[in-house]
Amino acid sequence: MEDDKIPARRKILAAAGTLFTTTGYASTTIKAIAGEAGVAVQTVYFVFGNKRSVLAALLDTSIAGDDEPIPTLARPWVAEAIAEPDPLSQLRIQVHGARLVLDRAAPVLLAVRAAAGADAEVAQLWATTCEHTETVLRHLTIVLADKLDHVDVDRTVDVGLALLAPETHTLLIDERGWSPEDYERWVVDALAAAAGLEV
Template sequence: MTERNERTARRGNRQDTRQKVFRAAVELIAEHGYAATTVDAIAERAGVAKGTVFYNFGSKEGLFEALLEHSINMLAEALSDADTGKSALDALDSVVLGQLRFFEEHGAFARVLLAEMWRTVWQEAVALLRQSALGVYASVLRRAAANGEIRADLDVETAATAVFGMVLTVAIERRALYPDRPLERTHATLVELLHGRIN
Protein backbone atom coordinates (compact mmCIF):
# COMPACT_ATOMS: atom_id res chain seq x y z
CA MET A 1 0.00 0.00 0.00
CA THR A 2 2.76 2.39 0.99
CA GLU A 3 4.85 1.27 -1.99
CA ARG A 4 2.03 1.99 -4.38
CA ASN A 5 1.49 5.46 -2.91
CA GLU A 6 5.15 6.32 -3.23
CA ARG A 7 5.27 5.14 -6.79
CA THR A 8 2.19 7.05 -7.83
CA ALA A 9 3.38 10.06 -5.91
CA ARG A 10 6.47 10.23 -8.06
CA ARG A 11 4.22 10.21 -11.09
CA GLY A 12 2.92 13.56 -9.91
CA ASN A 13 -0.73 13.56 -10.83
CA ARG A 14 -2.13 12.09 -7.66
CA GLN A 15 -0.04 14.35 -5.47
CA ASP A 16 -1.33 17.45 -7.27
CA THR A 17 -4.91 16.39 -6.68
CA ARG A 18 -4.31 15.67 -3.01
CA GLN A 19 -2.65 19.07 -2.63
CA LYS A 20 -5.57 20.89 -4.25
CA VAL A 21 -8.08 19.05 -2.10
CA PHE A 22 -6.01 19.77 1.02
CA ARG A 23 -5.93 23.47 0.34
CA ALA A 24 -9.64 23.67 -0.37
CA ALA A 25 -10.49 21.63 2.72
CA VAL A 26 -8.31 23.71 5.05
CA GLU A 27 -9.87 26.93 3.82
CA LEU A 28 -13.44 25.74 4.06
CA ILE A 29 -13.02 24.05 7.42
CA ALA A 30 -11.33 27.18 8.74
CA GLU A 31 -14.33 29.17 7.59
CA HIS A 32 -17.16 26.92 8.71
CA GLY A 33 -15.72 24.14 10.86
CA TYR A 34 -15.38 20.47 10.05
CA ALA A 35 -18.97 19.38 10.62
CA ALA A 36 -20.44 22.25 8.61
CA THR A 37 -18.13 21.72 5.63
CA THR A 38 -19.51 19.47 2.90
CA VAL A 39 -17.49 17.22 0.66
CA ASP A 40 -19.35 18.72 -2.31
CA ALA A 41 -18.06 22.16 -1.36
CA ILE A 42 -14.50 20.91 -0.93
CA ALA A 43 -14.57 19.19 -4.32
CA GLU A 44 -16.00 22.25 -5.98
CA ARG A 45 -13.43 24.64 -4.52
CA ALA A 46 -10.63 22.21 -5.36
CA GLY A 47 -11.92 22.02 -8.94
CA VAL A 48 -12.19 18.28 -8.68
CA ALA A 49 -14.99 15.74 -8.92
CA LYS A 50 -16.60 14.61 -5.72
CA GLY A 51 -15.70 11.02 -6.46
CA THR A 52 -12.02 11.97 -6.59
CA VAL A 53 -12.10 13.03 -2.97
CA PHE A 54 -13.43 9.64 -1.94
CA TYR A 55 -11.10 7.84 -4.31
CA ASN A 56 -8.09 9.53 -2.71
CA PHE A 57 -9.09 9.76 0.94
CA GLY A 58 -11.76 7.13 1.44
CA SER A 59 -13.98 9.31 3.57
CA LYS A 60 -14.46 12.85 4.82
CA GLU A 61 -12.88 11.81 8.09
CA GLY A 62 -9.97 10.18 6.29
CA LEU A 63 -9.38 13.39 4.39
CA PHE A 64 -9.35 15.42 7.56
CA GLU A 65 -7.05 13.02 9.35
CA ALA A 66 -4.55 13.17 6.50
CA LEU A 67 -4.88 16.94 6.52
CA LEU A 68 -4.22 17.24 10.23
CA GLU A 69 -1.24 14.93 10.11
CA HIS A 70 0.29 16.77 7.19
CA SER A 71 -0.21 20.22 8.70
CA ILE A 72 0.97 19.24 12.16
CA ASN A 73 4.14 17.82 10.67
CA MET A 74 4.77 21.07 8.80
CA LEU A 75 4.20 23.06 11.97
CA ALA A 76 6.51 20.85 13.99
CA GLU A 77 9.19 21.20 11.36
CA ALA A 78 8.86 24.99 11.38
CA LEU A 79 9.18 25.12 15.16
CA SER A 80 12.07 22.71 15.15
CA ASP A 81 13.89 24.80 12.55
CA ALA A 82 13.33 27.92 14.64
CA ASP A 83 14.87 26.32 17.71
CA THR A 84 18.22 28.18 17.67
CA GLY A 85 19.83 30.80 19.88
CA LYS A 86 22.73 31.45 22.22
CA SER A 87 20.75 30.63 25.35
CA ALA A 88 17.72 28.41 25.74
CA LEU A 89 15.62 31.49 26.46
CA ASP A 90 16.79 33.01 23.19
CA ALA A 91 15.70 29.79 21.53
CA LEU A 92 12.30 30.15 23.20
CA ASP A 93 11.95 33.59 21.63
CA SER A 94 12.88 32.17 18.24
CA VAL A 95 10.40 29.33 18.48
CA VAL A 96 7.64 31.76 19.42
CA LEU A 97 8.56 33.84 16.39
CA GLY A 98 8.63 30.68 14.29
CA GLN A 99 5.12 29.78 15.43
CA LEU A 100 3.86 33.30 14.74
CA ARG A 101 5.36 33.21 11.25
CA PHE A 102 3.94 29.78 10.52
CA PHE A 103 0.44 30.85 11.45
CA GLU A 104 0.90 34.09 9.56
CA GLU A 105 1.37 31.97 6.46
CA HIS A 106 -1.11 29.23 7.40
CA GLY A 107 -3.79 31.20 9.19
CA ALA A 108 -6.55 28.88 8.07
CA PHE A 109 -4.78 25.98 9.69
CA ALA A 110 -4.44 27.97 12.93
CA ARG A 111 -8.20 28.32 13.12
CA VAL A 112 -8.72 24.67 12.25
CA LEU A 113 -6.33 23.65 15.02
CA LEU A 114 -7.97 25.87 17.58
CA ALA A 115 -11.45 24.74 16.68
CA GLU A 116 -11.03 21.04 16.11
CA MET A 117 -8.01 19.67 17.91
CA TRP A 118 -9.78 19.11 21.22
CA ARG A 119 -12.38 16.71 19.79
CA THR A 120 -11.94 13.16 20.94
CA VAL A 121 -12.34 12.01 17.32
CA TRP A 122 -8.96 13.44 16.41
CA GLN A 123 -7.15 11.98 19.40
CA GLU A 124 -4.39 10.60 17.21
CA ALA A 125 -3.64 14.01 15.74
CA VAL A 126 -3.58 15.56 19.20
CA ALA A 127 -1.03 12.98 20.31
CA LEU A 128 1.10 13.84 17.29
CA LEU A 129 0.84 17.55 18.04
CA ARG A 130 1.82 16.96 21.63
CA GLN A 131 4.91 14.98 20.82
CA SER A 132 6.05 17.10 17.88
CA ALA A 133 5.08 20.77 18.09
CA LEU A 134 4.54 20.96 21.84
CA GLY A 135 7.61 18.76 22.20
CA VAL A 136 9.78 21.50 20.73
CA TYR A 137 8.63 23.93 23.42
CA ALA A 138 9.08 21.32 26.12
CA SER A 139 12.58 20.61 24.91
CA VAL A 140 13.56 24.28 24.93
CA LEU A 141 12.16 24.75 28.41
CA ARG A 142 13.95 21.66 29.70
CA ARG A 143 17.23 23.00 28.34
CA ALA A 144 16.57 26.34 30.00
CA ALA A 145 15.88 24.60 33.30
CA ALA A 146 19.06 22.54 33.00
CA ASN A 147 21.10 25.71 32.30
CA GLY A 148 19.60 27.49 35.29
CA GLU A 149 17.95 30.04 32.99
CA ILE A 150 14.59 29.30 34.55
CA ARG A 151 13.58 27.67 37.82
CA ALA A 152 14.43 23.99 37.66
CA ASP A 153 11.10 22.96 39.16
CA LEU A 154 8.99 24.60 36.46
CA ASP A 155 6.28 22.31 35.16
CA VAL A 156 7.58 21.93 31.63
CA GLU A 157 4.53 20.27 30.02
CA THR A 158 2.12 22.86 31.35
CA ALA A 159 4.44 25.70 30.41
CA ALA A 160 4.84 24.32 26.89
CA THR A 161 1.08 24.15 26.44
CA ALA A 162 0.72 27.62 27.90
CA VAL A 163 3.15 29.22 25.48
CA PHE A 164 1.78 27.33 22.52
CA GLY A 165 -1.79 28.27 23.35
CA MET A 166 -0.83 31.85 23.97
CA VAL A 167 0.84 32.23 20.59
CA LEU A 168 -1.97 30.39 18.79
CA THR A 169 -4.62 32.65 20.27
CA VAL A 170 -2.69 35.80 19.55
CA ALA A 171 -1.89 34.71 16.01
CA ILE A 172 -5.56 34.26 15.25
CA GLU A 173 -6.54 37.57 16.82
CA ARG A 174 -3.76 39.27 14.87
CA ARG A 175 -5.08 38.05 11.55
CA ALA A 176 -8.64 38.96 12.44
CA LEU A 177 -8.09 42.35 14.03
CA TYR A 178 -4.67 43.79 13.23
CA PRO A 179 -3.52 42.19 9.99
CA ASP A 180 -1.27 45.12 9.10
CA ARG A 181 0.58 45.47 12.37
CA PRO A 182 4.19 44.34 12.02
CA LEU A 183 4.73 40.81 13.28
CA GLU A 184 7.71 41.99 15.29
CA ARG A 185 5.53 44.13 17.51
CA THR A 186 3.31 41.17 18.38
CA HIS A 187 6.40 39.07 18.95
CA ALA A 188 7.93 41.72 21.22
CA THR A 189 4.78 41.83 23.34
CA LEU A 190 4.81 38.08 23.81
CA VAL A 191 8.50 38.05 24.65
CA GLU A 192 8.00 40.78 27.21
CA LEU A 193 5.18 38.83 28.78
CA LEU A 194 7.24 35.68 28.76
CA HIS A 195 10.37 36.35 30.68
CA GLY A 196 11.18 39.11 32.97
CA ARG A 197 11.63 41.79 30.36
CA ILE A 198 8.14 42.83 31.33
CA ASN A 199 9.53 45.26 33.94
Protein backbone atom coordinates in the same frame (compact mmCIF):
# COMPACT_ATOMS: atom_id res chain seq x y z
CA MET B 1 0.53 7.29 -10.49
CA GLU B 2 2.09 9.12 -7.55
CA ASP B 3 2.88 12.15 -9.73
CA ASP B 4 -0.77 12.30 -10.77
CA LYS B 5 -1.89 12.38 -7.13
CA ILE B 6 0.31 15.30 -6.04
CA PRO B 7 -1.48 18.11 -7.88
CA ALA B 8 -4.89 16.73 -6.89
CA ARG B 9 -3.76 16.44 -3.26
CA ARG B 10 -2.67 20.07 -3.19
CA LYS B 11 -5.90 21.26 -4.80
CA ILE B 12 -7.97 19.25 -2.33
CA LEU B 13 -6.06 20.53 0.69
CA ALA B 14 -6.32 24.14 -0.49
CA ALA B 15 -10.06 23.72 -1.03
CA ALA B 16 -10.54 22.01 2.32
CA GLY B 17 -8.57 24.76 4.02
CA THR B 18 -10.88 27.39 2.58
CA LEU B 19 -14.06 25.52 3.48
CA PHE B 20 -13.09 24.20 6.91
CA THR B 21 -11.99 27.66 8.07
CA THR B 22 -15.02 29.52 6.70
CA THR B 23 -18.07 27.23 6.76
CA GLY B 24 -16.69 24.81 9.35
CA TYR B 25 -15.70 21.16 9.34
CA ALA B 26 -19.13 19.73 10.16
CA SER B 27 -20.87 21.73 7.41
CA THR B 28 -18.31 20.85 4.75
CA THR B 29 -18.98 17.78 2.63
CA ILE B 30 -16.62 15.78 0.48
CA LYS B 31 -18.73 16.91 -2.48
CA ALA B 32 -18.15 20.56 -1.53
CA ILE B 33 -14.41 19.98 -1.20
CA ALA B 34 -14.32 18.29 -4.60
CA GLY B 35 -16.29 21.15 -6.17
CA GLU B 36 -14.01 23.80 -4.65
CA ALA B 37 -10.92 21.86 -5.76
CA GLY B 38 -12.22 21.19 -9.27
CA VAL B 39 -11.81 17.44 -8.95
CA ALA B 40 -14.18 14.49 -8.93
CA VAL B 41 -15.67 13.34 -5.62
CA GLN B 42 -14.07 9.94 -6.24
CA THR B 43 -10.66 11.64 -6.43
CA VAL B 44 -11.03 13.00 -2.90
CA TYR B 45 -11.92 9.54 -1.63
CA PHE B 46 -9.08 7.96 -3.60
CA VAL B 47 -6.44 10.37 -2.31
CA PHE B 48 -7.62 10.67 1.30
CA GLY B 49 -10.25 8.06 2.05
CA ASN B 50 -12.52 10.26 4.18
CA LYS B 51 -13.10 13.81 5.41
CA ARG B 52 -11.30 13.28 8.72
CA SER B 53 -8.15 12.25 6.80
CA VAL B 54 -8.41 15.42 4.72
CA LEU B 55 -8.54 17.46 7.92
CA ALA B 56 -5.59 15.60 9.46
CA ALA B 57 -3.48 16.10 6.32
CA LEU B 58 -4.43 19.78 6.15
CA LEU B 59 -3.43 20.23 9.77
CA ASP B 60 -0.10 18.47 9.23
CA THR B 61 0.83 20.50 6.17
CA SER B 62 -0.33 23.76 7.75
CA ILE B 63 1.85 23.21 10.80
CA ALA B 64 4.86 21.95 8.85
CA GLY B 65 4.59 24.30 5.91
CA ASP B 66 5.30 21.44 3.52
CA ASP B 67 4.53 17.77 2.82
CA GLU B 68 7.82 16.45 4.16
CA PRO B 69 7.46 13.78 6.88
CA ILE B 70 9.81 15.60 9.27
CA PRO B 71 8.73 15.90 12.92
CA THR B 72 8.69 19.36 14.46
CA LEU B 73 11.56 18.55 16.81
CA ALA B 74 13.67 17.66 13.76
CA ARG B 75 12.89 20.89 11.91
CA PRO B 76 15.81 23.29 11.24
CA TRP B 77 14.36 26.15 13.31
CA VAL B 78 14.08 23.89 16.37
CA ALA B 79 17.63 22.60 15.89
CA GLU B 80 18.87 26.20 15.56
CA ALA B 81 17.12 27.22 18.77
CA ILE B 82 18.53 24.24 20.67
CA ALA B 83 22.06 24.87 19.40
CA GLU B 84 21.99 28.58 20.31
CA PRO B 85 24.10 29.10 23.47
CA ASP B 86 22.52 32.43 24.43
CA PRO B 87 19.17 31.92 26.24
CA LEU B 88 17.50 35.08 24.93
CA SER B 89 18.60 34.31 21.38
CA GLN B 90 17.18 30.81 21.76
CA LEU B 91 13.84 32.29 22.82
CA ARG B 92 13.82 34.64 19.85
CA ILE B 93 14.54 31.80 17.41
CA GLN B 94 11.95 29.44 18.85
CA VAL B 95 9.23 32.10 19.13
CA HIS B 96 9.87 33.22 15.56
CA GLY B 97 9.53 29.63 14.37
CA ALA B 98 6.36 29.12 16.40
CA ARG B 99 4.89 32.38 15.12
CA LEU B 100 5.46 31.32 11.51
CA VAL B 101 3.65 28.05 12.28
CA LEU B 102 0.72 29.99 13.73
CA ASP B 103 0.67 32.38 10.76
CA ARG B 104 -0.03 29.33 8.58
CA ALA B 105 -1.96 27.07 10.90
CA ALA B 106 -3.99 29.17 13.36
CA PRO B 107 -7.21 29.16 11.28
CA VAL B 108 -6.98 25.39 10.76
CA LEU B 109 -6.22 24.79 14.44
CA LEU B 110 -9.29 26.81 15.40
CA ALA B 111 -11.41 24.85 12.91
CA VAL B 112 -10.20 21.59 14.44
CA ARG B 113 -10.94 22.81 17.95
CA ALA B 114 -14.42 23.99 16.95
CA ALA B 115 -15.22 20.60 15.39
CA ALA B 116 -13.81 18.58 18.28
CA GLY B 117 -16.89 19.02 20.46
CA ALA B 118 -19.15 17.19 18.04
CA ASP B 119 -16.84 14.58 16.51
CA ALA B 120 -14.91 12.01 18.58
CA GLU B 121 -12.27 11.43 15.90
CA VAL B 122 -11.62 15.14 15.50
CA ALA B 123 -11.52 15.46 19.30
CA GLN B 124 -8.74 12.88 19.32
CA LEU B 125 -6.92 14.78 16.57
CA TRP B 126 -7.18 17.98 18.62
CA ALA B 127 -5.95 16.23 21.78
CA THR B 128 -2.99 14.74 19.91
CA THR B 129 -2.13 18.15 18.45
CA CYS B 130 -2.24 19.78 21.90
CA GLU B 131 -0.01 17.06 23.34
CA HIS B 132 2.45 17.51 20.48
CA THR B 133 2.54 21.28 20.98
CA GLU B 134 3.23 20.86 24.69
CA THR B 135 5.93 18.25 24.03
CA VAL B 136 7.80 20.58 21.68
CA LEU B 137 7.48 23.56 24.02
CA ARG B 138 8.54 21.51 27.04
CA HIS B 139 11.59 20.18 25.22
CA LEU B 140 12.67 23.69 24.25
CA THR B 141 12.00 24.97 27.77
CA ILE B 142 14.12 22.22 29.32
CA VAL B 143 16.92 23.16 26.92
CA LEU B 144 16.48 26.79 27.99
CA ALA B 145 16.55 25.79 31.66
CA ASP B 146 19.90 24.09 31.11
CA LYS B 147 21.29 27.49 30.05
CA LEU B 148 19.81 29.37 33.02
CA ASP B 149 19.37 28.98 36.76
CA HIS B 150 16.06 28.57 38.56
CA VAL B 151 13.67 28.21 35.61
CA ASP B 152 10.23 26.94 36.60
CA VAL B 153 9.78 24.66 33.59
CA ASP B 154 6.11 23.83 34.20
CA ARG B 155 5.08 27.46 34.66
CA THR B 156 7.11 28.62 31.66
CA VAL B 157 5.49 25.91 29.52
CA ASP B 158 2.03 26.99 30.73
CA VAL B 159 2.79 30.63 29.86
CA GLY B 160 4.10 29.57 26.45
CA LEU B 161 0.98 27.52 25.72
CA ALA B 162 -1.20 30.55 26.49
CA LEU B 163 0.92 33.00 24.52
CA LEU B 164 1.30 30.73 21.49
CA ALA B 165 -2.29 29.50 21.39
CA PRO B 166 -4.06 29.98 18.05
CA GLU B 167 -6.74 31.97 19.91
CA THR B 168 -4.15 34.46 21.20
CA HIS B 169 -2.47 34.77 17.81
CA THR B 170 -5.83 35.34 16.08
CA LEU B 171 -7.10 37.78 18.71
CA LEU B 172 -4.07 40.04 18.65
CA ILE B 173 -3.16 39.93 14.97
CA ASP B 174 -6.48 39.45 13.16
CA GLU B 175 -8.88 41.12 15.59
CA ARG B 176 -6.77 43.73 17.40
CA GLY B 177 -4.53 44.66 14.50
CA TRP B 178 -1.12 43.83 15.95
CA SER B 179 1.59 43.17 13.41
CA PRO B 180 3.05 39.65 13.47
CA GLU B 181 6.36 41.20 14.53
CA ASP B 182 4.75 43.04 17.47
CA TYR B 183 3.06 39.82 18.55
CA GLU B 184 6.35 37.95 18.29
CA ARG B 185 8.23 40.52 20.38
CA TRP B 186 5.51 40.44 23.04
CA VAL B 187 5.70 36.65 23.27
CA VAL B 188 9.49 36.76 23.60
CA ASP B 189 9.29 39.38 26.35
CA ALA B 190 6.59 37.51 28.27
CA LEU B 191 8.33 34.15 27.98
CA ALA B 192 11.62 35.70 29.03
CA ALA B 193 9.89 37.15 32.10
CA ALA B 194 8.34 33.78 32.91
CA ALA B 195 11.80 32.17 32.68
CA GLY B 196 13.38 34.88 34.82
CA LEU B 197 15.44 36.16 31.92
CA GLU B 198 16.11 39.87 31.49
CA VAL B 199 15.44 41.21 28.00
